[in-house]
Amino acid sequence: MKFTSSLLAAAASVATVAAKKVFIDNDGLNGLQLLIPLYGGYEIVGLSMSFGSSSSADSLGTAYDVLTTYNMTSCIPLYLGAQQPLIQTNDTFHLHNTLFGAPVWQGAFTPGYVDSYDINNITYNDTPGALALIDAVKKYKDTDPVMIWAAGMMTTVAQAISIYPKLVEEAAGLYIMGGYVDTQMAQATGNAFQVDVNTDINLIQDPEAAQIVLTAGWKELYIGGNVTNYLVPSQELYDRIIEKAGGLDVLNNNTYFSELQSIVVSGNYTENAADTENILPFWDEVVSAFMAFPDIITSSTPVLASVDTSFYSPFYGQLRIWGADFAPTAGYKTGNATIVNSIKDAVFYDFILSVLFEDWRQFCDTGKYSCLKGKLNGY
Template identity: 30%
Template sequence: MTKILPTLLAAAALAIAPTVPALAKDAAAPTAAPASAPTEASQDGKVRIFFDNDFLGPGQSNIQSMIPLLRDPRVDLMGVGVVTGDAWMTEETQHLLRFLEIAGRTDVPVHAGAKMPLLRTQAEMANWEARYGRIPFKGAWSTPRPGRTYHPEDPDLVPPMPEGMPSVAVADTGAVDALVSAVRQHPGEITIVSAGPLTNIALALRVAPDIATLAREIVIEPGKLDTALGRATGNTDYSTDFNFLFDPEAAHIVLTAPWKRITLVGNVSSKVKVTPEVAKRIGKAGTPVATYFETYARLGQPLWDEITVAVAIDRSLVTEELVVRMDVDTMPGMHYGEPQVWKDDMAPNAGERPVHLILGIDEARFLKDFIAQAQQ
């Protein structure tokens, strides 16, 4: 664990300003793609990525999102940070290390990050639910149930791993220090990709606020909008923006930092799912990664994080986007942790930044490329 994490929580809390909740119904006119990509690029043409995620495992969207990062020849993966979210950070780290062994990529450095959100606690979330209604999926705080190994009261427990325990260890450098170092060593070249709660990124901004202007861009997956009907009529878990809800203050810090570009892959990340046909097609390749995918992929689950990574690597996948102002509500109440968006002239100008909200991608090309990568 990075040495600086325990000393930052109080400072981060003091720096958080309440967010004015509002929602624009006509934020701006969508633009056709291909959407414009950041102007900076690495000298060797590589897409240099530092990836931060909550790696619930084995399989599923979190770990499966590593596949494009490991197999796409355009990617220079600078490091991977792990943050508590869908599961506890300690357990997630073990699942990720084991997957990297199976994929033959133990050269990728894995950095342990935050074990807890900046301010939100399990007790506070339970009190919120008592007032405003149940949150169906609570990640590491989820109630144990048959077929799932949640252990909300034991952050350091690693339940038996069906894929086997890893024989490699986590890097000595923590996730926050590793992220700051990568961005400063490669100014204008690092794309930060976050597909879990934004705790590690927020802490990095508090240690080194200059990373916002030194990074090429940040690509984020959550930010689902207008999902109330989906929560009532469809899969409630899949219509709840867990990443923001788990650490709203971290999301606020990240969304109001002066990045050169913020790209948010929200609702569109739910449009392509793991079907039995996709799992069988990948599994037929018989490679270690293909077999792992077919064995542990959750059928019917959207390819949330995989799509986010693919957009970060290849912006030409985007077919439609919308530029909005966005923040997360951090005020006590029913909408705590929800994203809020405005068109430019309606924003409260309380630090919110322009966000490139991805509305559409070339789903067929994404799936074709992902299947080919997973078969390797």
């Protein structure tokens, strides 16, 4: 499958136009989440790594590793975001699980969770993530408003709103990963893996923050819900990656390809399927893609959205949506949002091959990337 000409033109024009701005908050990071916005012409004005699916230390550690791989520690500032939810605690999280059922994946709330990184050994900016977000939005509000991309808990963004409510009107908008709808049947009939991928852990871990953020009144709010579950690794994708690299050995023997190694692993999808951690959907990466290249969106639905914040509800932390004519008008705050239903799948998979096979290590010095062709030996 060839990369579409319109998207090639958009990517090629990056060096000749003023970069758009984006601030990223997540509970971990991989290469695609970093590189796709850059490929789409965005300048990343901050990375804030927060508690959520990983501990704060592990979120920071994975982000620092990615920045180091691509030699970007000098031009993309790394911050520590929210280290705990607004109200939710480990105890209340597990109490709710006892009352209404537990998700398969519990992230950093998993009993016995042990950090993989020592936060004291990670280099990052000492400005708290919420304050860094506010500073970035205020700095560019009159020239190039900052887009916010949040793919873990919404806590850091909620903190920023509580400190500086004008953040919402001064930012360009918000893209989030999370917000599944109509997944009860999948949860009831699926195996553990299917239940896991249909569980909205990003909102469940901090429902109050999610409600604050999703109903804040953004200029635009895009929710990457169910569509992000449909874009997954496959043997076809493995074969394309291996062929482009010139063989599985080339991938496995070059540290620059650590992000591709984490996707392909053995190179055999059937073998990897035995370990579900290796075949999770491209959740956050999909949101990165349709934020950076909105032309890949093929279907979306405008809704009014809210998050259930009643602790004694089996739907605590889950997204609720309405059509404009049927939404609550009193007592239950809602916010305008756009749910993305589908994207150009083939183009997204093309992104993976295009983005991760570029040489990004001079980007901080030149603002450009170059093709790896002819450079594979020696990496």
